[in-house]
Amino acid sequence: MTKAKILVVEDEAIVAKDLQYRLNKFGYTVPSIASSGEEAINIAIEISPDLVLMDIKLKGSMDGIEAAQEIYKRLDIPVIYLTAYADEKTLQRAKITEPFGYLLKPFKERELQINIEITLIKHGLEKQLKVNKKWLDALLRSISDGVIASDLQELITFMNPVAENLTGWKQEEACGRNSSEVFNIVNAETHNPIESPIIKVLQDGIIVSIPAETILIAKDGAEIPIDDSAAPIKDDKDNITGAVLVFRDITERKRGVEARQKQIEQEQLVMQWEEINQLKNDFLNLVSHELRSPLSNMKMMIQMIQLTTSTEEAQRYLELMEAECDRELELINDLLDLQRLESLSYSVIRPDVLVLQQWLPWVIEPFQIRVQEHQQTLQLNLPPNLPPLFSDGISLERILIELLNNACKYTPAGGDIVLSVSHNSSEAPAKTIITISNSAEIPLIELPRIFEKFYRVPNADIWNYGGSGLGLPIIQKLVEQLQGNIQVESGNGWTTFTLTLIDL
Incomplete structure (x- = not known):
């Protein structure tokens, strides 16, 4: 179904346009984009799409789950969720709406296309099954x-009456007679008698079907090709009280069921394969651009070196290449560190006694020259009689260096950086609180995403500092391993990271 109409429901305009571009590339049509739940319902009613790609977090009072439920209830249009939220509460709410797919952002194009194709096929099959059910209901009525x-x-x-016509027996004649006498069935090729399925049902209490190529011998000797099934009749205590036999010609329906079953099995195999490769695919999709960009830059610089005859200019390009290599190595190291930290099996903690009055000056010493070069100030505030901290010094050093590095990068010339320590023993367990503040402000709207992987504050590149967007996620994981927490606040020209730790 390459020309299926798809409604995109996404409140991020750039993401929505990107989805529209990808879907058009697949051969689908995207006649409209909605940014809120209410708008999605109205557009769905108007254009009647074949499928809805729904983000869960939307503008307005109605989220994507509520909108999806209303669309499916009103229009029977399948919904695939495209969201960054995989928490248990959201998943449980989404399950109630019986979605046809649940893709976590970011995702690969192929993964999206496969899910759409499977959903369209599956929904088409379900619609056909519903049609068949109505058809059978009409037949029974x-x-x-x-x-x-x-x-x-x-x-x-x-x-x-139909059974009377097919068997040639009137109900008045048949009632009280043995079922095998009235329902006389034989093999179509050999004409050998076939035991009535009612006997098997009453013996075993299960649903029974007659063999293939069965014909019914009517009272007048007419031979009628049939297919049938028999089922037990049970009372409210699950006791068998009799059997019911339904016979009809359902050859075409059986072919359709077999074909649909084969398609469903193939779809399940595809979905299982996709689940096995999901982590790998997501990883490659996320980092492909970041890995390719430095390599492309290095390739261009090599070409420039080949063309230039200036030794000084060649040296400059070589220095730039070295910087790109360093950036590539930093990204790979960060990815590996984050992967280890996110692994359930990675929990290597080496606690040690840290005398902060001596340890912290040693940690910040490398930054003193750097802040002087950038006309910044770095101030360390330590209270008297600060008790030692029993924690992992390697992890805590990594956290502080990363935070100080960010502070130095994004603090303007003439700005201030302050590292302060306090101790709270009024509550159990006692807490050591470390804050790092710098005179640069982060927009409040960006703070909720500050610890997301690969996320960087918009316009951060105006400082001409690259970054992988993995530093703060690594910090957050390290803090969690130290059984602490980290928070960030920004306002009045300052940004403050607050690290709260307890003795391990």
Whole structure:
């Protein structure tokens, strides 16, 4: 279904346009984009799309889950969630709406396309099944199938008009007779008698179908090709009280069911394969640009060196290449560090006694020359009688160096950086609080995302400092391993990171 209409519901305009571009590239049409739940419902009613790609967090009072539930209830349009939220509460709410897919951002194009194709096929099959169900219901209401009921002694108690016509027996004649006498079935090729399925149902209490190529021998000797099934009749205590036999020609329906079952099995295999490769695919998708960009720059610089005859200019390009290599190595090291920290098996903690009055000056000493070169000031505030901290010195040093490095990078010339320590023993357990403040402000709207992987504050590049967007996520994981927490505040021209630690 390459021309399926897809409604994109996304409140981030850039993300929505990117989705529209990808979907158009796949061959789908995106006639409209909605940014709120209410708008999504109205557009869906107007254009009747084949599928909805729904973000969960939307503008307005209605989120994506509520909108999806309303769209599916009103229009029976399948929904795939595209979201960055995978918490248990959100997942449980999403499950109630019975979505056809749940993709976590970011995702690969192929993954998105496969999920869309599977959803369109699956929904088409479900629609066909619903049509078939209505068709069968209509048949039963019009009594177009033969129906025979018996008691525990295999004696017929009921026949509908169709069963009368097919068997040639009237209900008045058949009632009280053995089911095998009235429902006389044989093999179509050999004409050998076939045991009535009612006997098997009453013996085993299970649903039974007759073999293929079965024909019904009517009272007048007419041979009618049939297919049937028999099921037990049970009371409210699950005791068998009889059996019911329904017979009809359902050859085409059985072919359709077999074809659909084969398609469903193929879809399940594809989905299982995608789950196995999901982590790998997500990883490659996230870092491909960051890995390629420095390499492209280095390639260009090599070409420039080959063309230039100036030794000084060649040296400059070589220095730039070295910087790009350093940036590439930093990214790879950060990725590996973050992967180890996020692994459940990685919990190597080496606690040590840290005398902060001596240890902290040693940690910040390398930054003193750097801040002087940038006409900044770095101030260390330590209270008297500060007790030692029992913690992992290697991890804590990594945290402080990363925070101080960010502070130095983003503090303007003439700005201030302040590292302060306090101790709170009024509560149990006692807490050591370390704050790093710098005279640069982060927009409040960006603070909730500050610890997200690969996220960088917009316009951060105006300071001409690159970065992978992994430093703060690594810090957060390290703090969690130290059983502490970290918070950030920004306002009045200052940004402050507050690190709260307890003795391990």
